[in-house]
Amino acid sequence: MKVLLIKDVKSLGKAGEVKEVKDGYGKNFLIGKGFAKHATEEIIAQHKADEAKKAADEASEIETLKAMAVKLDKLEIIITKKLGQNGHLFGAITKDEVAHALKDQHGVEIDKKHIVDKVAIKTIGEHDLDLKLGHAIHATLHVDVQGE
Structure with missing residues (x-):
């Protein structure tokens, strides 16, 4: 059989x-x-x-993710956060804040689990975040952290 x-x-x-x-x-x-x-x-x-x-x-799905990776590589988001007396941020920038800022500023929705945060963002200035979109496709998101 x-x-x-x-x-x-x-x-x-x-x-x-x-x-x-x-x-x-x-x-x-x-x-x-x-x-x-x-x-x-x-x-x-x-x-x-x-x-x-x-x-x-x-x-x-792979073609869609490649197109999204190209789009994300060109984008930059700005996150404004309150500063302490010594000029450092109160806490760190979370993956959730990055995902919400990306959606609010550019209309691109990603899951916060796709953000690979090797080092927490705790200082003002420009930072690059690595995004794992799936199927071994990565993108780099430019984040500009500014103090209030």
Whole structure:
């Protein structure tokens, strides 16, 4: 009996592979537990169509992210924060503040989890933040911190 694996099965194969197994193992365990489907031509064709659609969606997402990275590399945001007596900021600039400022000033919405903050911004002046957009695409955002 041929089965199309839906999930990874230890000692048998990975999801998406077609394997030849004994009838009882295939029907009772693999198909019964939801690890596989009976590998008919329709099921295999549907699986290939789903994989092609998934690949096309991923390619489209990568193109969108590359365009966003180019746009973000050109942008600069200005954040104004209250200063203490010694000229330093009260607290640090948070990722949430950066994401809100980017949305308010340029209309670009990103998740604050995409901001890689290696060193917290605690001083006024210009800073560059690295943004991980996904699929190994990075962008650099220029942040100008000014004191009130």
